[in-house]
Amino acid sequence: MSPTSTTVELFDQYVMPTYGRFPLQLARGAGSRIWDEAGREYLDFGAGIAVTSVGHCHPKVTARMTEQMATLVHTSNLYYTRPQGELAKRLVEIVGAPGKIFFCNSGAEANEALYKLARKFGNETNGFAHPNAGTSNPDAPLRRGIVTMLGSFHGRTLGGIAATGQDKVKKGFEPMVEGYRHIAFNDVAALSDAMEDPDTAAVLLEPIQGEGGIHAADAAYLRGARAICDQRSCLLMFDEVQCGLGRTGDWNGWDSLAPDIKPDAVSWAKGIAGGFPVGAVWVSARLVQMRSGEVKPLCDLLGQGSHGTTFGGTPLMCVGALEVLSIIEREHLLENVRQQGRHAVAGLQALHSVWIREIRSVGLMIGIEMVADFASRCMLPAGKAPSIFLVERLHEAGLLTIPSGTHTLRWLPPLNVSEADIDEAIQILGGVLSALPQV
Ligand SMILES: Cc1ncc(COP(=O)(O)O)c(C=O)c1O
Structure with a gap:
């Protein structure tokens, strides 16, 4: 390979082909803009995939992390570091209920902590402790099942693909990790039936399915799930990796849907640290009854030696995350998310495009679904998904968006996106849609 190889050539030869990549070679970002190697500017309405929540290279995040880079980047979790303690406190405040945090490096890893929590809960406890405890039963059947959607x-x-309710991610990786059962999303009756299984220890769901195409749970569903989990003494766990920490216009995705409930555990990643890889888990301090009879907080169930990771909670990532969360607060970005989310949906509706079947949104999680016969009406080549076709056209027009399934475009702009950026994105999409052949 010559020193003049293009970036694509380097990838072709040296990077494993796990991703279908669009032919953009991105080099630099600032705010909601990103530039390719040739210096062409794009409006980035993917923000990674819901990651750069305060925009690319926010100067305050850059400054804070640069300062920390020169102070202490890493030390083992065998020791205490102030930023980890402070970030944990902030995340507990964001959930708004007593609990504790575990730090890791990605969404999949955060969810792994949830699966392990559920296993411990099912293997070592008799469920939540009742006020009139004393009912511990060391011989009660173990509960090992996790219901997902x-x-x-x-x-x-391996745990993540077993938990994921989509066959395409599992293909070729059998046998799956045991213990996961998928049921229809947003269907209280299906959940209630599944929970009849005495093996069930926990339910894991995304309050707003992101990769699945921006589908929000109903408030009644979330409340029903909470009630059923309480009745059965099962954990209710929310995957807020994509919808959490401000993206919906509230700190917690579920707060935008059913603010009166709290889960027992939450996973986050993506937007926490402005693009730096961070995952985290909150676990409630609700009391559980151990089979041994001891009563302890759920958040102490994963005890010493039961879980860990070398890089989780490193000082560098924690100061980055603290700065991102404080920017969201200081710059009133939750309000901006709600306002710009409404503005975007109104503008998209005003396109009155014959190609748009439905717009689904919560805050700045926006799904724009195309009509079912898009491919035939546009005479797309066989096998070409309308979402991919449109994403490519939008790239040519200077807008980055994320495909979701075959027919949906996802807009996940930074939380500090401006009204002018939204108007520009709508104008670009409108232009691309109106240039399509009308067959
Ligand atoms: C809801 C949800 N959970 C988990 C993940 C996995 O996160 P990561 O890619 O950081 O492992 C994603 C990634 O898209 C996600 O959207």
Whole structure:
């Protein structure tokens, strides 16, 4: 390979082909803009995939992390570091209920902590402790099942693909990790039936399915799930990797849907640290009854030696995350998300495009679904998904968006996106749609 190889040539030869990549070679970003190697500017309405939540290279995040780079980047979790403690406190405040945090490096890894929590809960406890405890039963049947939703996405580890309710991620990786059962999303009756199985220890769901195409759970569903989990003494766990930490216009995705409930555990990643890889898990301090009879907080169930990771909670990532969260607060970005989310949906509706079947949104998680016969009406080549076709056209027009399934475009702009950026994106999409052949 010559020193003049293009970036694509380097990838072709040296990077494993796990991703279908669009032919953009990106080099630099600032705010909601990104530039390719040739210096062409794009409006980035993917923000990675819901990652650069305060825009690319926010100067305050850059400054804070640069300062920390020169102070202490890493030390083992065998020791205490102040930024980890402070970030944990901030995340507990964001959930708004007593609990504790575990730090890791990605969404899949955060979910792994949830699966392990569910296993410990099912193997070592008799469920939540009742006020009139004393009912511990060391011989009660173990509970090892985790119920998840069809259409969900929970990451690419072996546990993650077993938990994910989409066959395409499992193909070729059998046998699956045991213990996961997928049921219809947003269907209280299906959940209630599944929970009849005495093996069930936990339910894991995305309050708003992201990879699945922006599908929000109903408030009644989330409340029903909470009630059923309480009745059965099962954990209710929310995957907020994509919908959490401000993206919906509230700190917590579920707060935008059913603010009166709390889960027992939450996973986050993506937007926490402005693009730096971070995952985290919150676990409630609700009391559980151990089979041994001891009563302890759920958040202490994964005890010493039961879980860990070398890089989780490193000082560098924690100061980055603290800065991102404080920017969201100081710059009133939750309000901006709600306002710009409404503005985007109104503008998209005003396109009155014959190609758009449905617009689904919560805050700045926006799914734009195309009509079912898009491919035939546009005479797309066989096998070409309308979402991919449109994403490519939008690239040519200077807008980055994320495909979701075959027919949906996802807009996940940074939380500090401006009204002018939204108007520009709508104008670009409108232009691309109106240039399509009208057959
Ligand atoms: C809801 C959800 N959970 C988990 C993941 C996996 O996160 P990561 O890619 O950081 O492992 C994703 C990634 O898209 C996600 O959207």
